[in-house]
Amino acid sequence: MSWEANVRRVVPYTPGEQPGERDVIKLNTNENPYPPPPGVIAAIQSIRAEQYRLYPDPDAGRLRQALADYHGLKKEQVFVGVGSDDVLALAFLTFFNSGRPVLFPDITYSFYDVWANLYGIPFEVRPLRQDLTIDPSAYMGGSGGIIFPNPNAPTGILTEPEDVESIVRANEDVVVIVDEAYIDFSGGNKSVVPLLARYDNLLVVRTFSKSRSLAGLRIGYALGGEKLIGCLQDVKFSFNSYTMNLPSLAAGEASIRDDVYFRKTLEKVIETREWTKQKLAELGFVCTDSQSNFLFVSHKRIPARELFAALKKAGIYVRYFPRPRIDNYLRISIGTQAQMEALTACLQEYLNQY
Numbered sequence: 410m411s412w413e414a415n416v417r418r419v420v421p422y423t424p425g426e427q428p429g430e431r432d433v434i435k436l437n438t439n440e441n442p443y444p445p446p447p448g449v450i451a452a453i454q455s456i457r458a459e460q461y462r463l464y465p466d467p468d469a470g471r472l473r474q475a476l477a478d479y480h481g482l483k484k485e486q487v488f489v490g491v492g493s494d495d496v497l498a499l500a501f502l503t504f505f506n507s508g509r510p511v512l513f514p515d516i517t518y519s520f521y522d523v524w525a526n527l528y529g530i531p532f533e534v535r536p537l538r539q540d541l542t543i544d545p546s547a548y549m550g551g552s553g554g555i556i557f558p559n560p561n562a563p564t565g566i567l568t569e570p571e572d573v574e575s576i577v578r579a580n581e582d583v584v585v586i587v588d589e590a591y592i593d594f595s596g597g598n599k600s601v602v603p604l605l606a607r608y609d610n611l612l613v614v615r616t617f618s619k620s621r622s623l624a625g626l627r628i629g630y631a632l633g634g635e636k637l638i639g640c641l642q643d644v645k646f647s648f649n650s651y652t653m654n655l656p657s658l659a660a661g662e663a664s665i666r667d668d669v670y671f672r673k674t675l676e677k678v679i680e681t682r683e684w685t686k687q688k689l690a691e692l693g694f695v696c697t698d699s700q701s702n703f704l705f706v707s708h709k710r711i712p713a714r715e716l717f718a719a720l721k722k723a724g725i726y727v728r729y730f731p732r733p734r735i736d737n738y739l740r741i742s743i744g745t746q747a748q749m750e751a752l753t754a755c756l757q758e759y760l761n762q763y
């Protein structure tokens with residue numbers, strides 16, 4: 410018998426392309442177009458060569474405390490990991506163990522089914538409504554757990570906190586994970602972090618990759634009740650004690666401290682998002698009401714696949730998902746104002762020739 414018969418076979422997640430060329434306009438992985446604040450770079454540069462000899466703090470105590478202070482929680486309610494993908498993968502392993510199917514939307518972050526398949530966790534998808542919103546009534550109990558992003562990806566549509574609460578309340582026998590990767594772009598108080606005071610089955614997952622301009626350092630975290638977070642810690646320490654490296658720990662802490670820069674950057678992205686939305690509507694695109702740092706758009710006449718190819722040829726990378734229900738949409742990350750002007754000019758030119 411071949412060794413191949415004993416291998417765990419998986420279909421991996423496909424991340425957006427990271428093109429090698431420098432002059433590409435990269436709007437395909439929802440990175441922040443603005444650099445992190447100067448304090449973050451200073452924090453990394455202040456690490457002495459000598460310090461790299463030693464293992465980093467396995468408890469990530471300072472970063473966890475900084476995040477706890479920021480959110481008004483206790484350090485014991487904060488878990489950190491190598492990007493939120495790492496946090497989410499560990500959360501699947503830790504919390505989805507009932508044997509009953511885990512639920513998530515049919516159109517959502519395409520890593521969820523990959524982790525479920527990797528761990529052999531049964532799952533069922535629940536269709537989004539016709540208007541691509543999440544239907545809370547489809548998640549009212551009897552499952553092995555629930556996960557969805559808020560705002561959802563790749564639609565960008567926000568589920569109101571009251572609706573999220575109704576889901577959490579109806580599922581107190583399982584863990585409900587709300588992936589708030591894009592919540593900072595929804596302005597105002599749409600996060601369900603305040604619900605943590607009332608529900609011990611809720612886990613909120615966040616990332617530094619989008620709103621905090623630190624995709625390259627891989628920092629993610631989860632907030633929850635002390636018990637829930639303790640369970641995650643136990644699984645992490647059964648896997649790899651030192652997930653967070655020295656520069657990431659220092660940078661994460663520095664990022665949390667500069668709230669002024671953070672808010673300024675958010676405002677710029679949101680302003681450019683609204684400008685782009687308006688401009689694309691004028692060009693005949695239909696946009697979802699995105700509360701994130703990307704737009705999900707469909708043109709009235711021209712197939713998305715064709716626009717995707719035309720943009721790529723012009724050196725503008727966006728994301729296209731050839732999947733049922735969304736194969737006529739493009740997901741376009743919000744870049745700088747100048748990048749979005751280049752995008753809309755390119756589309757305008759293509760439409761003129763069509």
Ligand SMILES: *Cc1c(COP(=O)(O)O)cnc(C)c1O
Binds near residue numbers: 491615
């Ligand atoms: C980007 C993204 C993540 C992963 O972010 P990390 O870079 O791993 O922190 C998780 N969930 C959603 C919905 C995302 O869009």
